[in-house]
Amino acid sequence: xxxxxxxxxxxxxxxxxxxxxxxxxxxxxxxxxxxxxxxxxxxxxxxxxxxxxxxxxxxxxxxxxxxxxxxxxxxxxxxxxxxxxxxxxxxxxxxxxxxxxxxxxxxxxxxxxxxxxxxxxxxxxxxxxxxxxxxxxxxxxxxxxxxxxxxxxxxxxxxxxxxxxxxxxxxxxxxxxxxxxxxxxxxxxxxxxxxxxxxxxxxxxxxxxx
Numbered sequence: 001x002x003x004x005x006x007x008x009x010x011x012x013x014x015x016x017x018x019x020x021x022x023x024x025x026x027x028x029x030x031x032x033x034x035x036x037x038x039x040x041x042x043x044x045x046x047x048x049x050x051x052x053x054x055x056x057x058x059x060x061x062x063x064x065x066x067x068x069x070x071x072x073x074x075x076x077x078x079x080x081x082x083x084x085x086x087x088x089x090x091x092x093x094x095x096x097x098x099x100x101x102x103x104x105x106x107x108x109x110x111x112x113x114x115x116x117x118x119x120x121x122x123x124x125x126x127x128x129x130x131x132x133x134x135x136x137x138x139x140x141x142x143x144x145x146x147x148x149x150x151x152x153x154x155x156x157x158x159x160x161x162x163x164x165x166x167x168x169x170x171x172x173x174x175x176x177x178x179x180x181x182x183x184x185x186x187x188x189x190x191x192x193x194x195x196x197x198x199x200x201x202x203x204x205x206x207x208x209x210x
Contacts, residue, residue: 002032003081003082004033005032005082005083006034006079006083006085007025007087008075008076008079009035009036009088010071010072011037011046011089015042015044017089018046018049022035030099036060036079037057039059040064066183067185067186068181069186076175081172083102083169086167087167092121097116108204111206112199112205113170113174113198114170115130115131115160115168115206115208116209117130117209127145127148128145129143133160133161155209157206157208159204159207174201180194
């Protein structure tokens, strides 16, 4: 039986990005998914745009900007998937990427969170990053940040301390165990806190280069 994936796209005044993002989601080659747009009280017509152009997409219209953590948590609470994909609105995905990520989870039940390879939209030869690591300063080191994607070291699956919230896939059972994003983080470090809790619960956070 195919496991269902819920894709949660958080939006705040991102109408200019939504078409490319949602169009790419329509092209995903995966048989069971739902798409949820959580709008954080946009003033650019994003809500009506989604309703008019993407009638099959579920939309949540928040009455204020709740930030990244609470906005995504609200989306999770109406989701029905076995896996939850948190996705930024300024992204475009590969049609095959979910098959690859789901396959990793099925092969290794110790994985609690996966980040795929992320590249810069304006120059797809350049990595956005491939996972983050804590440093003694308390700030993160972003491995592969703004480097050429074809470097051999970026083509291997590896454990990472923290995935980037721009695109992360997590099984529902893991979120049920460790909890959702900590809403004290309005924006930034909320995914790091979540990944830390995933590690502490006995799971792994992984980078998938394919």
